[in-house]
Amino acid sequence: xxxxxxxxxxxxxxxxxxxxxxxxxxxxxxxxxxxxxxxxxxxxxxxxxxxxxxxxxxxxxxxxxxxxxxxxxxxxxxxxxxxxxxxxxxxxxxxxxxxxxxxxxxxxxxxxxx
Amino acid sequence: xxxxxxxxxxxxxxxxxxxxxxxxxxxxxxxxxxxxxxxxxxxxxxxxxxxxxxxxxxxxxxxxxxxxxxxxxxxxxxxxxxxxxxxxxxxxxxxxxxxxxxxxxxxxxxxxx
Numbered sequence: 001x002x003x004x005x006x007x008x009x010x011x012x013x014x015x016x017x018x019x020x021x022x023x024x025x026x027x028x029x030x031x032x033x034x035x036x037x038x039x040x041x042x043x044x045x046x047x048x049x050x051x052x053x054x055x056x057x058x059x060x061x062x063x064x065x066x067x068x069x070x071x072x073x074x075x076x077x078x079x080x081x082x083x084x085x086x087x088x089x090x091x092x093x094x095x096x097x098x099x100x101x102x103x104x105x106x107x108x109x110x111x112x113x114x
Numbered sequence: 115x116x117x118x119x120x121x122x123x124x125x126x127x128x129x130x131x132x133x134x135x136x137x138x139x140x141x142x143x144x145x146x147x148x149x150x151x152x153x154x155x156x157x158x159x160x161x162x163x164x165x166x167x168x169x170x171x172x173x174x175x176x177x178x179x180x181x182x183x184x185x186x187x188x189x190x191x192x193x194x195x196x197x198x199x200x201x202x203x204x205x206x207x208x209x210x211x212x213x214x215x216x217x218x219x220x221x222x223x224x225x226x227x
């Protein structure tokens with residue numbers, strides 16, 4: 001049973017517009033959430049994170065929103081650029097994780113069209 | 115230079131072969147992980163080493179055997195694999211008890227023929 005779900009396997013967006021990638025989770029013990037970006041033939045790279053004490057975290061063009069009651073988070077990229085085309089993974093970590101590793105979703109492939 | 119280096123990048127092996135994947139991290143982290151990425155599936159955690167001790171084995175078949183000789187190196191020994199084991203194998207490292215993100219290597223693309 002998947003604890004972190006990314007229900008959209010792919011998304012296409014016009015350059016300059018907003019990209020919104022969604023992620024849902026089922027485990028109420030998760031309290032720290034991350035987004036990773038993966039290009040072909042490379043490992044995932046960390047993009048942005050959010051702790052459950054916040055509902056928004058912003059870093060340049062990237063903003064992550066967290067809705068704890070809905071167990072939902074989203075990544076907004078604005079404006080989208082062709083170089084943003086990649087697979088985006090949502091990941092979650094439980095309270096007091098210590099050495100408990102991250103739980104990942106299946107990923108969403110974003111294509112930004114010039 | 116990502117800080118986490120995996121070799122080889124690509125590997126083709128027969129079902130009767132024995133091979134090893136290598137991972138090295140230069141970040142001073144004390145936890146290392148093996149993940150498997152198959153098509154249309156989430157990243158699957160295979161093994162966790164924390165402070166050089168294996169702390170998690172996520173129901174991985176015995177044909178996969180990890181080894182962590184020190185905090186900077188992690189190996190995955192492969193023996194009599196099946197074609198369905200073909201996947202991208204990713205190594206990652208992090209700092210235990212630090213909620214910072216895990217850093218990934220570039221992965222080894224494994225094909226079992």
